[in-house]
Amino acid sequence: MLKEEFDYLSNLTQLVMDYLVTYGFQLLGALFVLFLGWMLSAWVGRSVQRLGDSRQWDQTLVRFFANLGRIMVLGIFVVIAAGKIGITISPLIAAIGAATFGLSLALQGPVSNYGAGIALILTRPYAVGDTLELLGQAGQVDSVTLGQTVLVTEDGEHIHIPNRKVLGEIFQNSKGHKLVETTLLLPPDADPELAIAAVEALLAQRQQDDAPRAQVGIDAFTPLGVQLVVRSWLDTARYHQARLALNLSLYRCLKAAGMTPASPGGLLALSQHLNTKGDA
Numbered sequence: 001m002l003k004e005e006f007d008y009l010s011n012l013t014q015l016v017m018d019y020l021v022t023y024g025f026q027l028l029g030a031l032f033v034l035f036l037g038w039m040l041s042a043w044v045g046r047s048v049q050r051l052g053d054s055r056q057w058d059q060t061l062v063r064f065f066a067n068l069g070r071i072m073v074l075g076i077f078v079v080i081a082a083g084k085i086g087i088t089i090s091p092l093i094a095a096i097g098a099a100t101f102g103l104s105l106a107l108q109g110p111v112s113n114y115g116a117g118i119a120l121i122l123t124r125p126y127a128v129g130d131t132l133e134l135l136g137q138a139g140q141v142d143s144v145t146l147g148q149t150v151l152v153t154e155d156g157e158h159i160h161i162p163n164r165k166v167l168g169e170i171f172q173n174s175k176g177h178k179l180v181e182t183t184l185l186l187p188p189d190a191d192p193e194l195a196i197a198a199v200e201a202l203l204a205q206r207q208q209d210d211a212p213r214a215q216v217g218i219d220a221f222t223p224l225g226v227q228l229v230v231r232s233w234l235d236t237a238r239y240h241q242a243r244l245a246l247n248l249s250l251y252r253c254l255k256a257a258g259m260t261p262a263s264p265g266g267l268l269a270l271s272q273h274l275n276t277k278g279d280a
Contacts, residue, residue: 037076120163128143
């Protein structure tokens with residue numbers, strides 16, 4: 001029994017040694033080709049990324065083409081390495097094609113995600129840094145890959161949305177700024193022109209260079225007094241923080257202008273209607 005096992009191990013060792021002697025240089029050559037392919041593919045990816053950054057191209061497209069270039073270069077070197085060790089490529093390609101067809105039937109969800117991702121990357125309805133409201137979720141676009149779109153909320157939460165859920169849906173893209181409409185009810189004895197002038201001065205101080213110009217005016221006349229509406233575009237990256245700060249600034253501004261609060265509780269903000277609007 002021991003002799004048979006020893007003979008088996010000896011034969012196996014001899015077989016391995018014969019294989020290494022016969023194909024050793026081919027294996028070393030294949031490994032060297034793979035190493036070169038890995039290095040070159042990484043260099044191609046970095047070069048595409050640097051080129052896109054220097055030309056200020058859209059980061060979504062830059063990342064897509066950088067990854068595509070890496071995969072294509074590495075794939076070419078894998079084929080070359082396989083040829084070095086005597087692997088015939090034609091049957092392998094046929095097997096990959098058959099396996100791909102089977103996987104496409106079994107994995108229709110992920111495959112549809114990739115197809116939708118390619119469509120989104122090429123058509124670019126949104127880009128990294130834009131702010132989306134989609135499927136009841138809202139946040140800034142952190143990344144767009146072939147499989148999913150990742151949003152980041154103001155609280156730092158990451159929302160992963162499959163691309164097939166995005167394609168064909170109605171969504172709002174507010175770019176870098178989001179519109180907030182705040183309605184204010186002035187007391188009956190208040191001068192609307194004085195209030196508008198005070199609010200305009202405040203909005204001019206808060207105006208961002210890359211945002212549309214803020215607006216204020218008379219929205220309606222009510223039995224309780226004149227109703228003003230303030231339309232201001234806020235930075236979407238800190239939207240809620242900026243909205244709350246704006247409300248406090250409006251209150252302090254009108255109070256400093258001598259406006260008596262419309263109720264004992266303070267100046268009434270009857271409603272806030274949130275809309276989205278892109279950069280002008």
